[in-house]
Amino acid sequence: MDFDAVLIAPRRAASVAAGHWQDRTINDYLAACVQERPDATALTALSIERQHVTRFTWRELARMADRVALGLSRLGIVAGDVVSCQLPNGWHLSVLYLACARLGAVLNPVMPIFRERELSFMLAHAHSKVVVVPKAFRGFDHAQMLQGLRDALPALRHVVVVDGEGDDSFEALLSGPPREDDADAAAILLRSLPGPDDVTQLIYTSGTTGEPKGVMHTANTLFSNIVAYAGRLQLSGDDVVLMASPMAHQTGFMYGLMMPVMLGAHAVLQDIWDPARAAALIREQGVTFTMGSTPFLTDLARVVAESGTPVPSLRTFLCAGAPIPGALVERARSALGATIVSAWGMSENGAVTTTLPDDAEARSSTTDGCPLPGVELRVVDGADADLPAGQTGRLLVRACSNFGGYLQRPHLNNTDAEGWFDTGDLARLDAHGYLRIAGRSKDVIIRGGENIPVLEVETLLYRHPAVAQVAIVAYPDARLGERACAFVVPRPGQSIDMAGMVAWLRQQKMALQYIPEKLVVRDALPATPAGKIQKFRLREMLLGATD
Ligand code: ADP
Numbered sequence: 001m002d003f004d005a006v007l008i009a010p011r012r013a014a015s016v017a018a019g020h021w022q023d024r025t026i027n028d029y030l031a032a033c034v035q036e037r038p039d040a041t042a043l044t045a046l047s048i049e050r051q052h053v054t055r056f057t058w059r060e061l062a063r064m065a066d067r068v069a070l071g072l073s074r075l076g077i078v079a080g081d082v083v084s085c086q087l088p089n090g091w092h093l094s095v096l097y098l099a100c101a102r103l104g105a106v107l108n109p110v111m112p113i114f115r116e117r118e119l120s121f122m123l124a125h126a127h128s129k130v131v132v133v134p135k136a137f138r139g140f141d142h143a144q145m146l147q148g149l150r151d152a153l154p155a156l157r158h159v160v161v162v163d164g165e166g167d168d169s170f171e172a173l174l175s176g177p178p179r180e181d182d183a184d185a186a187a188i189l190l191r192s193l194p195g196p197d198d199v200t201q202l203i204y205t206s207g208t209t210g211e212p213k214g215v216m217h218t219a220n221t222l223f224s225n226i227v228a229y230a231g232r233l234q235l236s237g238d239d240v241v242l243m244a245s246p247m248a249h250q251t252g253f254m255y256g257l258m259m260p261v262m263l264g265a266h267a268v269l270q271d272i273w274d275p276a277r278a279a280a281l282i283r284e285q286g287v288t289f290t291m292g293s294t295p296f297l298t299d300l301a302r303v304v305a306e307s308g309t310p311v312p313s314l315r316t317f318l319c320a321g322a323p324i325p326g327a328l329v330e331r332a333r334s335a336l337g338a339t340i341v342s343a344w345g346m347s348e349n350g351a352v353t354t355t356l357p358d359d360a361e362a363r364s365s366t367t368d369g370c371p372l373p374g375v376e377l378r379v380v381d382g383a384d385a386d387l388p389a390g391q392t393g394r395l396l397v398r399a400c401s402n403f404g405g406y407l408q409r410p411h412l413n414n415t416d417a418e419g420w421f422d423t424g425d426l427a428r429l430d431a432h433g434y435l436r437i438a439g440r441s442k443d444v445i446i447r448g449g450e451n452i453p454v455l456e457v458e459t460l461l462y463r464h465p466a467v468a469q470v471a472i473v474a475y476p477d478a479r480l481g482e483r484a485c486a487f488v489v490p491r492p493g494q495s496i497d498m499a500g501m502v503a504w505l506r507q508q509k510m511a512l513q514y515i516p517e518k519l520v521v522r523d524a525l526p527a528t529p530a531g532k533i534q535k536f537r538l539r540e541m542l543l544g545a546t547d
Contacts, residue, residue, distance in 0.1 A: 001106070001129050002126070003199040005216045005404025007415055011039030012220075013198065020374040020400035021220040022227070023196040026101045026261055030065070033058040033264045037237070042260070045091040045269040048277060049137055050163070054091050058264070063180060064091075065098035070185055071174035072099055075130055075158050079104030079192035082202060084128040086110045087120065087249045088137055088271035092162050092170060094104040094257050096132060099174075101200060104192040108202040109216075112137055113450070116509035120149050122204050122212060126407065127155040132170065135163040139260055140274070143168075149376075157293055176204035183336045196220045199404060205347045206453040208445060215250075215347045223229055225401030226259045228372040233289065233316060233341065233357060237264035240285055240313070244270040244278050245292035245449070250347040251321060255291055273297035273507035282311045290314065293321035293326060293449025296338070301332035315339045315472060316357060319447035321347055322481045323437060328366035333361065344368035344437055346404045353377070353435045367434035368427075379418065379429055395427040396420045443535075448480040452514050461486060464504050466494035471525055471533045473518055475542040485518035487525055487538050496521065518542075531546070532538060 015021040038059040133142035204212040243256025256541035260267035320343035337538040342364040345351035353369035424442030469489040526537040
């Protein structure tokens with residue numbers, strides 16, 4: 001695969017000179033862990049789905065990574081190949097990344113909620129050679145879904161099934177046979193270690209252009225952020241990090257998989273969100289740090305308050321991924337007895353702003369933080385002129401962690417010659433340089449931290465025979481932040497109802513979480529004289545402001 005990561009080379013010299021790019025890869029960090037603390041616990045993975053807990057020391061984790069790398073090599077994976085995985089949080093995902101890093105292969109994690117529609121696009125676009133899926137997860141047969149997609153994916157050589165029973169099982173192909181003592185093992189593992197500017201991770205965003213975009217990252221782009229993040233949050237190898245937020249998203253991947261390896265810290269992974277189990281894990285494992293979007297914080301604070309059993313080891317909860325209501329931060333702080341750090345970030349550049357652990361409490365309930373080292377922000381108007389503090393405009397970011405580009409879509413990179421990336425978010429800065437996200441210019445709805453690709457869902461609804469016009473907008477929800485509502489104008493003489501809309505979208509085999517949860521049928525939609533639908537008026541209609 002040819003990775004057109006055009007944003008890397010132009011900034012290399014300056015990023016290295018500034019000390020942001022340290023040229024260390026995950027292989028270097030893992031080797032340091034094995035050397036310094038071989039018998040310390042590296043990872044505890046609770047699988048609620050499989051009713052199982054798995055533990056690895058650093059030595060065991062590195063050995064398993066070698067074994068799986070050799071298995072992948074036998075399947076024909078070489079440097080520059082893409083290995084996709086649709087896995088819940090757990091050791092398989094961590095090990096796969098470490099194994100890919102041994103071979104110079106690129107890991108492409110995809111969300112377990114994705115169905116045929118999203119997967120067929122991503123796996124084809126990435127030219128994935130191997131895909132690893134669970135046999136079943138949350139009652140859905142992923143292995144069967146992949147079998148159904150194979151014919152349309154000519155680059156795909158192998159579907160590997162975790163907990164599979166046949167020749168295609170993860171155990172049979174990758175983790176079972178101990179190959180690391182084979183005569184040729186060392187040669188294979190040392191042959192093509194990736195450099196710090198090679199693409200090692202490919203992660204798709206839902207995007208606003210109608211199709212997902214493949215975000216390419218290197219060791220330097222990811223670790224320049226993780227080093228700064230851990231430094232600011234005062235995290236070290238003595239911390240215990242809980243990750244229940246999906247590792248197939250950038251947040252879970254960077255701070256639940258990569259950061260513990262960088263720090264030599266114990267990672268505790270949870271596959272299905274269950275706040276009571278998370279609270280129990282925090283107590284049992286002595287978890288000191290965790291992160292997630294607002295529903296995770298809401299739920300954890302609620303169960304801890306209701307049970308009356310505190311989580312004294314938890315020092316910090318970092319909340320990001322969607323607008324963070326101030327009242328939630330305050331409630332969670334008192335329920336958890338932990339510092340709540342608010343943050344803003346994107347798959348393209350990791351966490352960009354965070355509050356400081358020592359900040360006055362009000363900062364995390366009223367702002368999304370200030371830039372990490374290596375990051376600059378601008379808030380600009382329509383003519384790209386900087387706006388004064390307090391005024392809302394388009395948010396631009398220039399970050400050492402900015403991605404390498406979108407795979408095969410360099411024209412969408414949205415990064416100018418000086419390295420400024422247009423985020424598609426609207427924001428304002430206060431007099432102290434703290435940021436508050438104030439909305440979005442890009443057309444997504446964030447449902448519980450999950451971005452719904454609005455244009456894509458609208459396009460599918462336009463194909464419905466009864467639909468003349470459609471617009472999807474968000475309405476507020478106490479737990480998930482936003483949910484989606486479809487406004488539809490039917491064709492003359494036709495009608496559509498909620499059940500019909502849901503059945504139609506289900507047939508398209510898209511992620512169920514993308515399906516609108518409300519339908520409003522109208523004779524016409526408010527539009528500008530040029531015919532552009534006025535979504536802000538639809539949002540107001542939903543709030544009952546006008547009708
Ligand atoms: P992630 O994997 O972190 O969810 P995405 O790239 O999928 O990253 O989503 C990033 C988008 O989420 C941002 O562009 C922004 O719209 C939204 N977002 C993230 N953090 C916040 C926040 N603190 N407040 C408001 N919106 C946020």
